[in-house]
Every structure is written in structure tokens, then in C-alpha cells.
Amino acid sequence: MENWPQTFGLIELRKKTQADHDFWHNKEACRLLTPEVVIPDEIYDSLEEWKRRVAMAAAVGLTVDTAIIAGRAAARLWDINVLSDDPTVELLHTDGKQAGARSTWPPGVHHRRNHLSSDDVVTIHGLRVTSIPRTLRDIAAWHGVLDGLVSIDNTRKKWEGTTQEYLSGKLLSGAQFAGKARVREAIALSISNSASPLESKARYLILKSDLTGIETLEPQGEIIVSPVEEYYVDFLINDWIAVEMDGYFKLDGTSFGKTDEMLRKERAREVAIQNTGRRFIRAGWEHLRPGWDGRIPLLTLIDDALRTHPVPVLG
Known part of the structure; x- marks a missing residue:
């Protein structure tokens, strides 16, 4: 201490x-x-x-x-x-x-x-x-x-x-x-290996939800883009839906470098992951609070991805 x-x-x-x-x-x-x-x-x-x-x-x-x-x-x-x-x-x-x-x-x-x-x-x-x-x-x-x-x-x-x-x-x-x-x-x-309270709360909400179609939920899931390029995402659902939880500090201009540089790196990373055929969801604290209809936005985003797109066979 x-x-x-x-x-x-x-x-x-x-x-x-x-x-x-x-x-x-x-x-x-x-x-x-x-x-x-x-x-x-x-x-x-x-x-x-x-x-x-x-x-x-x-x-x-x-x-x-x-x-x-x-x-x-x-x-x-x-x-x-x-x-x-x-x-x-x-x-x-x-x-x-x-x-x-x-x-x-x-x-x-x-x-x-x-x-x-x-x-x-x-x-x-x-x-x-x-x-x-x-x-x-x-x-x-x-x-x-x-x-x-x-x-x-x-x-x-x-x-x-x-x-x-x-x-x-x-x-x-x-x-x-x-x-x-x-x-x-x-x-x-x-x-x-939970990186933050934001990730812990998001994982809890996903696990306790009544969403259908979730077969696997891997925290800090690995995505291999090429033999020399790999990324880790906060959650990888069914090896297909990549979920990234962004806290307020990530774009504060100090924690991870200058904001514009961080945005470019994040965008390049997101595109690389999407190019593998995966669905990418980015969310923050605001997506964990119930909306006017009582629904939690993060769960709605995941539910929509599960319902509207069949899970592809990746590999």
C-alpha cells in the first residue's frame, strides 16, 4: 500500500x-x-x-x-x-x-x-x-x-x-x-485479465443477459490478421464479433499519445480486423446505461449483430 x-x-x-x-x-x-x-x-x-x-x-x-x-x-x-x-x-x-x-x-x-x-x-x-x-x-x-x-x-x-x-x-x-x-x-x-472496470461491467452485462446465439465469449481475444500481424480485442464473441470498450481516458491526449495519432492507429486496427470478415463493435460507458426503453445499448448492438448476420466460418 x-x-x-x-x-x-x-x-x-x-x-x-x-x-x-x-x-x-x-x-x-x-x-x-x-x-x-x-x-x-x-x-x-x-x-x-x-x-x-x-x-x-x-x-x-x-x-x-x-x-x-x-x-x-x-x-x-x-x-x-x-x-x-x-x-x-x-x-x-x-x-x-x-x-x-x-x-x-x-x-x-x-x-x-x-x-x-x-x-x-x-x-x-x-x-x-x-x-x-x-x-x-x-x-x-x-x-x-x-x-x-x-x-x-x-x-x-x-x-x-x-x-x-x-x-x-x-x-x-x-x-x-x-x-x-x-x-x-x-x-x-x-x-x-480484465483491463478495467468498464470491461468488467460489460462482461457482466453480457453474461447475465438473455441474448441468444452467444456460444463463446473470450476476454482479450486474439485475432490473427497475418503471420506477422495480430491484435487483441476486449471481447471476442463466437470468434466473430470483436467488441472494444473505450474508456474516457483513451483519447485524453496523454494516456496513449496524441489524440489524432491515436485515432489513426485505432482506425487502422479496426479496418484490419474488419478485413478478416469480423463484425466490429466499439462502445463506452454510455453504452452500458439503460436507454429510455430500458434496453442496454451494448446488448442491443450485440443482439443485432447476432440476429442479422449468420456466424461465418473463419479460417
């Missing part, structure tokens, strides 16, 4: 004495994250939204005396992808301890009532967080299969050895708990 308090320059007010004249003189140049932790405006203003949520989780972690950072906030601190943008920091307590009345909770903090063993707590850089297995379990149990799948997919991609068997042993063993069936399903649907 990265040393987030240091990375963000977080300052604990309760550790500042009156003798620290420089800090108190320049306090107005800092933003209050919690009643006890501030961050320099210069750093905060430079952060992307997702990093601001990480900073908030770290700030809360520095202020709680008995609680443990859990759920999505813990995943953010572990640098594990989460699906939701909800910045709420979820907290748990060990050994039967409970939080005070809800009216005493600070804004943006939610205490949950679940059993948590001290064996599932890790302390790093002054932050107490749930272990990675417990974090994954809680996300799926509390927020559903899809949320759990996104985080489990990312964990499996980041850390070798986090197989379905390993995760089942870590996340499902022991006493019964609410949401266990959701955790089991998220593990069963997970893979180790």
Missing part, C-alpha cells in the same frame, strides 16, 4: 502545537478533509476525482481511534478498482465494539455492524484497514455481485496467485454471513 498520508501531504491538526507558527500562519492555504485533518490546497486542486476519494479515506483513517477502514474506501487505499464513485468511507469495528449513535457520525462516514476479527485488520502507514480478502468480501456482500466482480477482477490482475480457488478459500470459509451467495457468484465470474 502506498503511503497515502505522505503522498497527499495530509496534516493532522491535533499534532500541531502553537509553536508551529509557519503552519498556523498559512493554515488558510489548506482544505479541511475532516475536522482533524487538512490537505494543502495546491495538492488537492491537482488531484483527479478518484484520488480525492483516496485522500478522504486516508484522512478518515488518521482520525478514527477504534474503527477500521473497510469496503470501497479500503479498496481505494489498497489501490484496487471500485465501480462506484460514492466517496462514503465505510468503517467496521473489531471484537464486538460498536459505533456511537448515527447522529454522531461525521459527514461522509458510515459505520457498519458486521463481525470483524483482528486477524482481518492490517495497519500500514498509520492507517488501519481491512485485509485485501476481507475488503473484497465486504464489497460484494454489501454492494452486490457487479461491484464485487470489478474489485475481484482487478485484484486478480494485480496479484498473481489470486485464483478463484484461493479467493474462495479466503472469502467464503468460516461462519455464515449476509451476502455470501453474492460473494460466491462474484468469484465464479471473475477473471485475471
Whole structure:
């Protein structure tokens, strides 16, 4: 885990004495994250939204005396992808301890009532967080299969050895708990080569759809164009429909090079794949949200391809 308090320059007010004249003189140049932790405006203003949520989780972690950072906030601190943008920091307590009345909770903090063993707590850089297995379990149990799948997919991609068997042993063993069936399903649907939350959500929607005609769904499917030219697409359906999921960052002009150059490369790649006789579908986040008729555009595109074109024999 990265040393987030240091990375963000977080300052604990309760550790500042009156003798620290420089800090108190320049306090107005800092933003209050919690009643006890501030961050320099210069750093905060430079952060992307997702990093601001990480900073908030770290700030809360520095202020709680008995609680443990859990759920999505813990995943953010572990640098594990989460699906939701909800910045709420979820907290748990060990050994039967409970939080005070809800009216005493600070804004943006939610205490949950679940059993948590001290064996599932890790302390790093002054932050107490749930272990990675417990974090994954809680996300799926509390927020559903899809949320759990996104985080489990990312964990499996980041850390070798986090197989379905390993995760089942870590996340499902022991006493019964609410949401266990959701955790089991998220593990069963997970893979180790999903490149992003966008791909994980798209795959989930395809797998859970009632589309007819899907015989195979290959993530990171290989398409051989020539003996010296091959491409990988996010999904290859029936070895014929190539699906590419494009996130917002892909054409931001920095992540993959200049935008115009990226567009030319993407177009050349798309044409090369189409020239093999395959159908090419390009989609983004907007294609995963239900339309006015309740239908999901990505599934409509795939359904149309399956219905209007017989699957050719390629080779």
C-alpha cells in the first residue's frame, strides 16, 4: 500500500502545537478533509476525482481511534478498482465494539455492524484497514455481485496467485454471513485479465443477459490478421464479433499519445480486423446505461449483430 498520508501531504491538526507558527500562519492555504485533518490546497486542486476519494479515506483513517477502514474506501487505499464513485468511507469495528449513535457520525462516514476479527485488520502507514480478502468480501456482500466482480477482477490482475480457488478459500470459509451467495457468484465470474472496470461491467452485462446465439465469449481475444500481424480485442464473441470498450481516458491526449495519432492507429486496427470478415463493435460507458426503453445499448448492438448476420466460418 502506498503511503497515502505522505503522498497527499495530509496534516493532522491535533499534532500541531502553537509553536508551529509557519503552519498556523498559512493554515488558510489548506482544505479541511475532516475536522482533524487538512490537505494543502495546491495538492488537492491537482488531484483527479478518484484520488480525492483516496485522500478522504486516508484522512478518515488518521482520525478514527477504534474503527477500521473497510469496503470501497479500503479498496481505494489498497489501490484496487471500485465501480462506484460514492466517496462514503465505510468503517467496521473489531471484537464486538460498536459505533456511537448515527447522529454522531461525521459527514461522509458510515459505520457498519458486521463481525470483524483482528486477524482481518492490517495497519500500514498509520492507517488501519481491512485485509485485501476481507475488503473484497465486504464489497460484494454489501454492494452486490457487479461491484464485487470489478474489485475481484482487478485484484486478480494485480496479484498473481489470486485464483478463484484461493479467493474462495479466503472469502467464503468460516461462519455464515449476509451476502455470501453474492460473494460466491462474484468469484465464479471473475477473471485475471480484465483491463478495467468498464470491461468488467460489460462482461457482466453480457453474461447475465438473455441474448441468444452467444456460444463463446473470450476476454482479450486474439485475432490473427497475418503471420506477422495480430491484435487483441476486449471481447471476442463466437470468434466473430470483436467488441472494444473505450474508456474516457483513451483519447485524453496523454494516456496513449496524441489524440489524432491515436485515432489513426485505432482506425487502422479496426479496418484490419474488419478485413478478416469480423463484425466490429466499439462502445463506452454510455453504452452500458439503460436507454429510455430500458434496453442496454451494448446488448442491443450485440443482439443485432447476432440476429442479422449468420456466424461465418473463419479460417
